[in-house]
Amino acid sequence: MTQVGEGPAAGSAAGSLSGLAVGDVLAERYRLEEHINDDSAGRQVWRGVDIVLRRPVALVLRTPGGASAEEMLSAAVTASRVVHGNLIGVYDAIDEGERAYVIREWIDGTALRDLVAEEGPFDAERTTSVLHAVADAVSALHASGMAHGNVHPGTVLVATDGRVVLADARADSTTSNEADVRSLGALAYFMLTGHWPRAEADRVTALPDGRRDSTGTLVAPRNVRAGVPTYLDDLVMDLLDAKLALPTAQVLTGELARLDTGERLLFGGNGTLRFADDSAPAEPAPRAATPRLLVAGGVALALVVSGLVLAVRALNADATEPPSSQPTGSAVQASASAAPQPKALDLTKDQVRIIAPFGDRDNATQAPNMVDGNAKTVWKTTGYRQSNFGNGDKKGIGILITLDKPQLVSSVTVELSAPGTSASLVGGAADAPNSRAGDKTIVDTFKPVAGSQSFGKDSGTTMVFSTDASTPYQYLMVWITDLPRDPSETEYPYRVGVQEIVVEVQ
Structure with missing residues (x-):
């Protein structure tokens, strides 16, 4: 367990604290029990025991002591004067010249x-x-x-x-x-x-x-x-x-x-x-x-x-009165409170399908897993030798989302099984036949959704495609162009799974 973590170095970097071992007793009172970690300032953090009061303590040690440890000791002394339930208790601060250390409360936690x-x-x-x-x-x-x-x-x-x-x-x-x-x-x-x-x-x-x-x-x-x-x-x-x-x-x-x-x-x-x-009356529980x-x-x-x-x-507003043509603060608040909140659609299995104008529609029968409300069920691509689907004609794979009617979409959220996927959100005015030719028509005619951003290989496991909600869409597609590497696979290691897709509309 980490008792202190990384942070700015406290003054000059601390030197090496060699010679300390489990069982050593400092100041004839504090016995070292376990070396926990070294922080970014080069200080050692130990779990110890106050053998006088018989209580666990944390010891933060640095070398040398003296002037270079002054900031650490001063901060500890000042903090010790503030007693608060959410501040760690500081018990002692000792400067031995060759080393200095702070004794504080031991927290059993993370x-x-x-x-x-x-x-x-x-x-x-x-x-x-x-x-x-x-x-x-x-x-x-x-x-x-x-x-x-x-x-x-x-x-x-x-x-x-x-x-x-x-x-x-x-x-x-x-x-x-x-x-x-x-x-x-x-x-x-x-x-x-x-x-x-x-x-x-x-x-x-x-x-x-x-x-x-x-x-x-x-x-x-x-x-x-x-x-x-x-x-x-x-x-x-x-x-x-x-x-x-x-x-x-x-x-x-x-x-x-x-x-x-x-x-x-x-x-x-x-x-x-x-x-x-x-x-308020209870609403039916959505998925x-x-x-x-x-x-x-x-x-x-x-x-x-x-x-x-x-x-x-x-705090940052101009102190002068706004021009008469400018809405007042109360008008702004009233306008904001009247704005509709986005709501998530309850998508069905028939509203999603896999789009692949070239190559296979990877595991297309698994597509309903993306809208079943269960993150443990996943649609997965098949494995590829390269992250960009290889050297063939296949340049990506899509997930087509068909809404019941054209709507102002505020966001599309995609939960992935692994980070490192490249994808974008595109939309179109019409569907196309459920065929390879139809898939090609969709890929060729769908355009980026206004206001949405693309995600690159530095993306995490959650992609939120926010839009400006200015244009109604009935047909949306998440277009995946680059896959992360699955370390458990060797021959065809590039793949990803989509756990859930959530569409929110105005």
Whole structure:
């Protein structure tokens, strides 16, 4: 288990800590039990035991001590004065000259970085809960006059009992409260997507960078994966926008607290996150694919976070009155609230088919698996020797989606069995005969859907083709042009599976 993770180096790189071994006792009190890891600053992290109080502790050691360890020790001493349930407890800070070390609370749990790697991105509820806990810890530090300076997925620990703890403050003259709040936005982005926006968070880590479009602009979480509610997506992107002034950690914590307390959270079927009152009649449960969150008293709850987004933007608004021709804030809010929310279609097996103008329609009978609401059932391509389907005429394979009628499509989400697939979303005005000639007509005549982006080989397992919803479509096709390598296969190793496809319309 990782007790501290990667982050900015604390001052100059630490030297080698040779000669330490299990069973050694430091300061006649702290016995080393297990070497856990070395962090990016070259410090060793050990699990140990306080033999006086007989409790487990974590020891963070570096060499040499003295002036080069001053920042580490100073940050530990300052942090020890702040007692908070979401801050790791600091027990001691010792400088022996040849080495220095900090003794702190041992957390039986997992770093957030490792948790997301093991379990995948979090849903909106879990993201909000963890973000609230970390923001509360940061707010407590800021109230004491200290910035943390090291908020990232390696320093957030989730205990086995569910407690969320922020560790390893490295505040120095270069850190600021604003940088901490910006990092909270990056932390939320990571929990929702599994990617860390390096440039926006101003920190290089070993984590994969945030998803970016062809211009290098950070892609919003809801365009990386399905199911991210708009209000949370807006909040995260505003916190990461360097052009916008930031709320204080205290303000952010207060608003997140309203979202994270007392409300009963229920999971329904697929579709985007929405809010419903308990007294409302129950809807028939749609097929389960992408979770939808139902929140009691949700209208007020949505306004809480929406209000924070508006407050962040209000910090940056011009102080003068808007021209009479410009809509006022209340008019904008009324317009926004009236906008229809996208809804997921309940596709049937007859609404999807495989398109291959050249070569075989790979495992075409499996196509219904992509719309059955079960991620364990998959349509798979056959295996190929090369990622681009080989040197023959076959340049790709398509999944045709036929809607009941022309509709304004807001997004198409494709869940894949493996990352590294290249694909695009195209559409057309008419179907063609279910034949090889018909397949060729579809490939030749369908054009890219307005507003949608293509995904390259750096894509993950979730592709969200967002559109501008300006043109009605009845016929859509996901066109796959490059396949990832399956390490379990040798002769024909390039293949991919599609677990689920979700189409959302206005």
